[in-house]
Amino acid sequence: MAAFRRYLRSPAPVLGLVLLMAVIAMALCADLVFPRDPLALAGRPLQWPGTNPRFWLGTDGSGRDIAAQIFHGARVSLLIGVVATAIAIALGIAIGAVAGFYGGGVDTVLMRVTEAFQTLPNFILLLVLVAVFGSDIVTVTVSIGAVSWPAPARLTRAEVLSLRNREFVLACRTLGMGDLRLILGEILPNALPPVIVYASVVMAVAILLESALAFLGLSDPNVASWGNLIGTGRTVIRSEWYVSAIPGVAILVTVLAVSLVGQGLNDALNPRLKERT
């Protein structure tokens, strides 16, 4: 509760929260506002925004309604962002906690694998995964999650490593507490806040990764995606630049909102950790 009040004290996180709510609202009511398939032909192609009241954000080169694609795209971006982040964070916490707690050989092996993943540019690894497993939306989401876990894993490991020898954990050990209870009950609750905050970074990157993939035409072509729309707008960029510009703003706003919320969470949760000076 105190953390929530601290969160609301500065304007930037509040703005982030409002923007994020707006994007979520767009995603939720996409079917109500635009019940038709957003990828179906809706009218004459390349109508500028404001010229036709039916398409207030205009139409793209294939005559599809841009506003409808923006609303439905919000759903895709958020869904991919949340699910991929959940996968990455869950994997990261599990691997990081085990590596940090047990140390020694287990740690060495897990960290070598983590480094191997980090040595490969994550977007190139993503390309490989998509090339191998195809580019339907489930594969893309899982692949983004699979390339994003190393950073949360390292963060969790570092936290667990510093908590493992903290006196309160040692005290529980001397009370005769088992490893599982020690990890789940004592260490993780104290290790998680920074990892949760970091989830916002993972989510921002996940949304950007998906949009880049879709921009290159390597994501699922059967769902409305902002990146895809930017990609299709490329052919008419010299004259009808709005086709690419509008979805870009949508991505920017969403990623900005996620980052701002993450930063707000960080500031709200941190005083507890920094209380001792």
Place this chain on the structure above:
Amino acid sequence: MSGLLSIRDLSVRLPRGADRSHALIGVSLDLAPNEILCLVGESGSGKSLTAAAIMGLLPGPQVFAEKGAILFEGRDLLRLSEAEMRAIRGARIGMIFQEPMTALNPVLPVGRQIEEVLEEHTAMTRAERVGRVLALLEEVRIPDPASAARAHPHELSGGQRQRAMIAMALALNPRLLIADEPTTALDVTTQKHILGLIRELQRSHGTGVLFITHDFGVVAEIADRVAVMQHGRVVEQGAAEQVLNRPSHPYTRALIAAVPTLAHSPRGRDFPCAPVLAVRNLSKTYRAAGLFARRRTVHAVKDVSFDLHRGETLGIVGESGSGKSTVARCLVRLLDPDGGSMVVDGLDMAALSRARLRREARRVQMVFQDPFASLNPRRTAGDLVAQGPMLHGVPREEAQARAAELFRLVGLDPAAMSRLPHEFSGGQRQRIGLARALAMRPTVLVADEPVSALDVSVQAQVLRLLRDLRDRLSLSIVFITHDLRVAAELCDRIAVMHEGEIVEHGPTAEVFAAPRHDYTRTLMDSIPGRTWTPPALEPA
């Protein structure tokens, strides 16, 4: 008084939202040339902020001197411009800090950092500066000054780093030296040398020293005059001899009454029955291994043997790196010993499997040093105490009832059981930690520096509680400490550790009165203020 430094009625404002409005209220101090004034107080008394105010380095725009004057060599420092102040800092006023490791820039060679002072304030050439740096390092008696000048801070020992800091502070022969707890982070034997060095340099240069400390032993060792601070005010000021032996203010009297005395060591008692803990030939070695690094073995503990009887307190004393904490951690098996046995009530704890050890955990329990780190910040105080018994099958209600009882036993209100650790003070947290250990009804209690992180007056309360509980519950305690005064106050017997071995072992009074081993003698000799016996005062 025609002094070197004269602080008149100084008040320093704190930012809104702090726990009080002023850090300093009407502080007046006088320091003559060639004099050491000790500024004593507990944490939060404002002593360090006084130093910052003199240096013109108060933190931030919200903490500022509201009124008063700081007269130094006839000028009011509060009225000087930043440029004028900069010309004084480092040249006319030098400063040394508590933690020489963090007060030195880790990425620059020590010599360069000393040279900077000369570079900023003098027109000396590079060669002259280098020569002067070497002369300074010589003067503070750093072994091999030339290589010390080239070394980075991490390559020097704690004592050498503090010597380098002193060289830096005295580079331009300042009239005033401010020393902010300069020996607190050091071992006693090193502390003795550093105190001696400060005293000697101060005498030979006629410097005035403002020496900030919380330790009355250090005060007795070095002070000409003493000022005692509490909550931002100077409550008493006078000649050292007078303040130490005939304190007049109730707060000073309470502080001095809390200082453990070396003179009356506790009763020597006979413990005829079999020991509850018998440690034999305990050893622990660390191996630093690496693919390319050379393998090093460090013998942290070598062949340590001792007995502990029921109701007895054994003090294990030593400096950092002596192996005393390793012994403590082996006793509770946070570390696995490499050899030897630790028999508690007929069971060798050193030989137990992990699973068996968890079941037998109650035999040996530990009280930790750090009152902040030793309690999980997310559990209520009651849960922390009830946790242990519950792990071993005691039903929740019963464990909570036992916890409430323990709260009363350690002098806490059971109503506070639902609060989180951060709502308690440091002393209260140590009481919770003690209750947590006692909840297991241990055969042996291991206390690892349990009062080192506490202020003197709180330390005295916790020590009193420990002694009281020991006598009432017949606790058998292994008490680890670096503080010989504390050991003398509490322990029946003392084991002195040095480089992993017990070099001397005997009843406390005997060890203190007639140390046999050379190292013990050095250690006893290093106790600050060992010739001063705190007067017997009724605590206010």
Place this chain on the structure above:
Amino acid sequence: MKFLAYAARRLAASLPTLLILLAGLFVLLQFAPGDTVDALMAQAGGGDAVMAAELRRFYGLDLSVPERLAAYLWRLVRLDLGFSAIYNKPVATVILERLTPTLLLMASSLSLAFAAGMVLGVLAARRVNGWPDTVISTLGLIFYATPSFWFGLMGIVVFAVKLAWLPPGGYGTVGAGYAGLRLMLDIAWHLILPTVTLALIFLAIYLRIMRAAMLEVLNLDFVRAARAKGLSETRVLVRHVLRNALLPMVTLIGLQAGTMLGGSVVVESVFSLPGLGRLAYESVVQRDLNTLLGIVFVSAILVIVVNFVVDLLYAKLDPRITATG
């Protein structure tokens, strides 16, 4: 000496990492539906099964997976990246032809991001919570949230289409036949927009880290000690704060090298630069897995080399590192 030993240790430590990575990827690629031969056959407009089998034998695709993994790793040790059926050249040749634009792009973007991030970070930290800090931090957040391909496209719209200040893409003026200095200037001219585009996200990250590092170091004891020596504010900042605050920045170069290479895929595609990133994209589209694997190998080597250099640099900046190693 200690320094060299440290460097050797760090380099040796990255070898198993590389091995895990390559073995993992090779096994992964076995899941790929269709192989190079399928792609070739499709390109040739079909063919019979006999020819396919023959081609498979030619490319060594008829062996068992462990055999092929062993053969693959052995080839890599000899720096033989295999043959690209699509380009009809050895993969190594294809990659080498495409390496320069990517290296140029990465180096220039990294320098820009590092330098600008450092300057802005210092400015923000100097006036923390004042208006310059607010402006700089807000800009940083926006840069961070902008998809680079979109920023590139908008850059093209504004600077190439509307203002006609800069070329919209390509690696040089087609058919100009420049040589020497003129050629270099022409390439630099074409790389301005791509560099800024790629640098922007990283600039945001560097600026944030620099600001945080400055604020942290400013609170350390040795800064207080430096002030107590009477040093001027500039000297305190440059000699004591900056040097220490740069340490996390240097670490970040190593951490971000891979991400930057990944970012170049998109940027090269936006600006039609004939680089490694674009090659990666093309080989995915053309199912040229041999080339893709080669790119992965080269990228990993690049990242390891960058990290090696960063480690050396770090050890030079922070004397503590070789001691604890």
